[in-house]
Amino acid sequence: MVVKSEDGRELRSFTFKQEDQSQEVRAVERRVLLETLAAQLPHDVIQFSSKLARIESNPDGETLLELADGSKLLAKILIGCDGIRSPIAKWMGFSKANYVGHCAFRGLASYSEGQPYEPRVNYIYGRGVRAGYVPVSPTKVYWFICFNSSSPGPKITDPSVLKKEAKELVKNWPSELLDIVDATADETVSKTPLVDRWLWPAVSPPASAGKVVVVGDAWHPMTPNLGQGACCALEDAVVLAKKLAGAIKSNEDHSSVEEALRSYGSERWPRVFPLTVRAYFVGSILQWENPLVCSVRNNIVIPKLVRLGPLLEHTNFTPESL
Numbered sequence: 001m002v003v004k005s006e007d008g009r010e011l012r013s014f015t016f017k018q019e020d021q022s023q024e025v026r027a028v029e030r031r032v033l034l035e036t037l038a039a040q041l042p043h044d045v046i047q048f049s050s051k052l053a054r055i056e057s058n059p060d061g062e063t064l065l066e067l068a069d070g071s072k073l074l075a076k077i078l079i080g081c082d083g084i085r086s087p088i089a090k091w092m093g094f095s096k097a098n099y100v101g102h103c104a105f106r107g108l109a110s111y112s113e114g115q116p117y118e119p120r121v122n123y124i125y126g127r128g129v130r131a132g133y134v135p136v137s138p139t140k141v142y143w144f145i146c147f148n149s150s151s152p153g154p155k156i157t158d159p160s161v162l163k164k165e166a167k168e169l170v171k172n173w174p175s176e177l178l179d180i181v182d183a184t185a186d187e188t189v190s191k192t193p194l195v196d197r198w199l200w201p202a203v204s205p206p207a208s209a210g211k212v213v214v215v216g217d218a219w220h221p222m223t224p225n226l227g228q229g230a231c232c233a234l235e236d237a238v239v240l241a242k243k244l245a246g247a248i249k250s251n252e253d254h255s256s257v258e259e260a261l262r263s264y265g266s267e268r269w270p271r272v273f274p275l276t277v278r279a280y281f282v283g284s285i286l287q288w289e290n291p292l293v294c295s296v297r298n299n300i301v302i303p304k305l306v307r308l309g310p311l312l313e314h315t316n317f318t319p320e321s322l
């Protein structure tokens with residue numbers, strides 16, 4: 001990993017193994033991850049483009065789902081993994097995710113002849129703006145630019161406007177970043193307001209109600225400052241699958257499934273709540289604008305004080321085997 005300041009000066013370079021033997025970085029393109037997971041399922045069990053429009057519980061403990069095309073599904077168990085604007089979480093009484101005051105541009109640069117960068121994570125820190133890029137395959141490089149903004153601003157979908165605004169933020173920064181933005185395929189560039197939801201005990205609803213449960217961002221949206229949102233969604237899935245399989249195998253009555261969902265919520269909360277809070281504070285520190293504070297960060301904290309091992313401890317998670 002290499003950390004630079006906005007003028008291109010190298011502040012620090014680490015190898016993960018040197019800092020902590022248990023650590024490594026795996027950058028995975030979302031499409032590849034989803035296709036890999038989907039390929040494990042029997043053919044035809046996934047129904048695409050099914051937009052959930054309405055939810056209703058019935059007295060038998062089942063849940064009726066009405067899709068935007070008017071079709072209806074009756075679910076014995078409903079697992080809501082429908083992201084930060086989850087209609088299922090809303091129906092369960094969760095509040096809207098909170099905007100934290102930063103937005104991120106991101107994209108995937110494509111190089112048909114092979115991408116030219118070393119296999120390492122690159123961070124560049126400015127004042128109130130930070131950026132990063134990392135090769136995710138022999139031909140693709142993922143990048144992001146995160147910036148402070150008092151409001152999420154208008155939704156922009158035009159890729160040329162998105163790229164122009166992203167480049168404007170880093171116009172005098174190391175040129176490789178601008179080259180990477182220019183090499184980005186239009187359909188992969190986006191701007192996302194960063195949000196989270198703090199699951200205060202006794203204030204936030206539990207992860208499950210009856211036989212309805214939420215996982216991933218639908219339950220615990222967190223800012224991406226620790227790179228853990230999708231990782232936690234995968235961890236949720238492993239824990240939930242294990243508990244549900246046990247309940248369904250042992251006894252198919254309502255209570256064992258409901259107990260399995262409750263147990264999933266209790267096991268996962270101590271992992272996801274502190275991560276959400278920590279990610280928020282890490283983001284606040286990384287987005288500092290004050291020139292003096294940024295100078296201390298660039299000249300003292302990053303080169304001399306930061307130890308990567310303790311900073312990455314939160315990434316360690318060993319699930320029980322399925």
Ligand SMILES: Cc1cc2nc3c(=O)[nH]c(=O)nc-3n(C[C@H](O)[C@H](O)[C@H](O)COP(=O)(O)OP(=O)(O)OC[C@H]3O[C@@H](n4cnc5c(N)ncnc54)[C@H](O)[C@@H]3O)c2cc1C
Nearest residue numbers: 050051052081082083104216217224227228229230231233
């Ligand atoms: C800038 C940025 C960088 C990030 N970097 C990292 C990182 O480095 N590492 C990491 O682990 N995480 C990262 N994350 C977080 C990660 O993207 C999310 O945590 C992860 O995508 C959550 O997965 P999910 O399946 O819960 O939700 P999503 O990936 O949001 O999937 C939700 C699904 O639900 C569907 N859906 C939504 N509404 C409906 C509806 N009404 N009906 C039917 N379907 C619906 C959507 O179409 C989508 O397919 C980052 C996030 C951002 C914004």
